[in-house]
Amino acid sequence: MTAKKQYEFWCESPYFDEDTKKELKAITDEKEIEDRFYKDLEFGTGGLRGVIGAGTNRMNIYTVRKATQGLANYILKEQGEKKGIAIAYDSRNMSPEFAKETALCMAGNGIKAYLFPSLRPTPELSFALRQLGCIAGVVITASHNPAEYNGYKVYWEDGAQITYPKDEQIIAEVNQVVDYASVKTMSEEEAKEKGLLEIIGSEMDDRYMEALKQLVLSPQAIKNQAKNLKIVYTPLHGTGNLPVRRILKELGFEQVWVVKEQELPDGNFSTVGYPNPEDKKAFELALKLAKEVDADIVLATDPDADRLGIYAKDTKTGEYMSFTGNMSGMLILEYELARRKELGQLPENGAVVTTIVSGKMAKEIAKAYGVTLIETLTGFKYIGEQIKFFEQNKSHEFLFGYEESYGCLIGTHARDKDAVVAVMALCETAAYYKDKGIDLCEQMRNLYQTYGYYQEDLVTVTLKGQDGAKKIQSMMEQIRNQPPMKVGDYQVEEFRDYKEGIVQKMSDGTKSDTGLPKSNVLYFQLEEGAWCCVRPSGTEPKIKFYIGVRGMDFEDAKEKLSRLTQAVKELTK
DSSP states (O other), X not given: OOHHHHHHHHHHOTTSOHHHHHHHHTOOOHHHHHHHHSSOXXXXXXXXXXXXXXXXXXXXXHHHHHHHHHHHHHHHHTTOTTTOEEEEEOSSTTHHHHHHHHHHHHHHTTOOEEXXXXXXXHHHHHXXXXXXXXXXXXXXXXXXXXTTEEEEEEEETTSSBOOTTHHHHHHHHHHHOOOGXXXXXXXXXXXXXXXXXEXXXXXXXXXXXXXXXXXOSOHHHHHHHTTTOEEEEEOTTSTTHHHHHHHHHHHXXXXXXXXXXXXXXXXXXXXXXXXXXXXXXXXXXXXXXXXXXXXXXXXXXXXXXXXXXXXXXXXXXXXXXXEXXXXXXXXXXXXXXXXXXXXXXXXXXXXXXXXXXXXXXXXXXXXXXXXXXXXXXXXXXXXXXXHHXXXXXXXXXXXXXXXXXXXXXXXXXXXXXXXXXXXXXXXXXXXXXXXXXXXXXXXXXXXXXXXXXXXXXXXXXXXXXXXXXXXXXXXXXXXXHSOOSEETTEEEEEEEETTTTEEEETTTOOEEEOXXXXXXXXXXXXXXXXXXXXXXXXXXXXXXXXXXXXXXXXXXXXXXXXXXXXXXXXXXX
């Protein structure tokens, strides 16, 4: 069916509600109609994500029901209906509605749904579904995307987002649901009467908090600095407000200020256009407050509270220093390993898990403490998957997982990045070093001096719509088919094509296997420890170029990064 025919069907079919039809009939732009109906919103390896609105290529109750029916069909095939499914949602527009539709569609298929009564962080969903013994979980969130987006992330019984082969099997089930009217659902009253809908109580929040507190390594340092360490925090209108404040309070931190303007949930993110802690603009109000109260650290979590961004005051300059996801990850990693070693808690088979696009300082830190470092494809679901593998084969004990996009995890209570535990660990780290007269900026300089002057960057090209998707694909194929022998000042030593599963040494042309699942990613290992990696975003209409260098000192690293970034930008033309 053409886009125009689909549009007409949605406007005329009695299945779709009058508000949906009214929205569609008000559209006068043919291109807008084409964009809304030229395809079904793709159910990818992580679920759905798209702009909210009417149409097959939009997030709405009908596309959510369709995805849920496919997932339900898969759960029934796996005979997991009695285990049930846990459902959580964030502060975005339509999140409560999409969560309820998901629960009622599951109930309509005879699958028990456990639904949180109000917004919760994504990592708490990962925690809760394992506590409840569910076969699967769904979080309604678009993470850090702009306000017009929402999404639908699927988790399996190990607590991690779905990976191969389950992702492909679930996608196949979703794609087989072609008739929207065939989707099963039931009323909320009937679902509750039949015991197919249960609201998750506050005891789950208590269990989650207790699991986090078990991970503290330096309670005395926290006690010593509870009245001294000044913390400014903003949830950016998202789910982090209550759990972050609660964990800090229960640990004893007394000097905590929350940005009032961004404290309450707001799906329009009125005070911040792009609710992403990677974006410096998101910190404007928090930094203003930090200067007023002379804060030591400034923290921001994204709408579903799985990413953490930080600034810290440099006592030498009086200025607030921005930390990338790689930097904050290294601060926590080195602290965790150092303290565990001091306490005699560092296991012989310990492992740190990261992604191929994350900073490389972790290799040096892991080596210094005698722990294994494992690299996965981009996406925290692959880090969560490693925890499952460790438990199955007893090969390693998980110590820390992180990715450059401001996500990390200590502990195995969750199998996804957790900004609540990251806040806890970061504040504990800050208290520990403050107790020794060191601020986080000075500690970061210590890490550079000890492990090497690593610097990273990210170049992003946004290409929206149908034409944009084609251009992104064309750019990937052009680089894949004509890989450069040199990028900027650096010779390419090794070229990895993860889609083909091939690693090629450029010196002699020998090829080997990547050892990772196939994915549309290109990676260039360059001279002197430099590297760059290219991949299309899995959640936004973007192509991303990740870049990293190692310098002789801080200035040398900055200079090398600047030159390599400029060279990589040439690849985007």
